[in-house]
């Protein structure tokens with residue numbers, strides 16, 4: 129018998145999903161749950177290209193860009209991060225990283241593995257950058273690009289973007305932006321900010337499954353891509369992917385086999401946003417989080433980010449009273465209320481809770497359920513200690 133490894137017993141499973149109120153993944157739109165079961169589409173059928181066209185139009189809307197080089201990477205948000213860095217910065221070039229959380233640390237790791245020279249400028253993790261600090265570093269280092277996180281899910285901060293692209297261009301640098309946890313939940317205007325390489329992901333304010341990562345490149349970025357000296361990895365090469373995505377309207381070229389459920393899911397997320405329109409979606413996210421913050425304050429919770437204008441709409445970071453364990457808090461909340469939130473990640477580990485109300489969950493009822501459950505959890509923990 130050549131079969132040496134016996135077949136495992138894979139049983140049917142029942143899983144009671146908690147209410148997903150962490151920094152992501154967030155709950156799906158019902159339309160997304162339906163969309164992932166749509167029929168298989170393949171790179172040799174007409175419908176495949178129709179779907180890609182619709183996704184590109186939806187992405188141009190959600191990024192607020194008129195750029196043609198807009199598509200989605202097969203892979204989670206990290207694929208978007210790696211694609212943007214790998215396509216726009218070559219080995220030996222300098223990438224300046226504006227650091228305040230865990231995602232800039234990831235950018236640093238990725239860039240170093242690609243042979244890129246990395247320089248880091250920091251602010252305390254519960255704040256964001258002013259233009260002066262960035263300008264000083266751009267002037268001093270003359271990097272090929274600046275990497276900055278718009279919404280940071282590890283710290284719950286949102287970076288003000290006005291003038292940043294213009295500043296980078298003054299010093300010959302491209303602007304690379306992580307919008308994984310902000311796009312579709314917090315206002316973002318790619319063209320107005322003159323951002324050059326922007327990536328996002330679908331499991332946050334998009335309210336879809338992780339596994340496909342929207343990316344957009346400006347005309348400045350396109351120029352760099354067309355004139356660069358280095359070859360990025362084959363899988364992440366946006367020049368080749370642009371042909372598969374028919375970005376310029378005249379190519380239908382096979383690059384790799386994309387996941388049909390992911391394409392259908394992303395299309396459904398974009399349909400939700402386009403039907404509602406961005407101003408309505410942003411207002412919904414802002415109103416539910418403002419309500420959540422009010423309820424938290426009434427219960428005496430404290431925020432990790434002191435300045436309200438630096439607090440991200442989609443993810444709130446909360447500081448617990450001294451002596452209350454963060455991991456235990458999330459476990460009790462899950463156990464008693466079947467709600468999932470997360471503790472800090474990277475620099476905020478053991479220092480903050482990360483609570484997300486976004487996308488399909490951006491509703492006052494969710495904010496109320498969550499605030500009440502968090503208050504009950506804290507009382508339970510304080511009374512048993």
Ligand code: GLV
Nearest residue numbers: 151152281282473
């Ligand atoms: C993951 O995306 C996180 O924010 O922890």
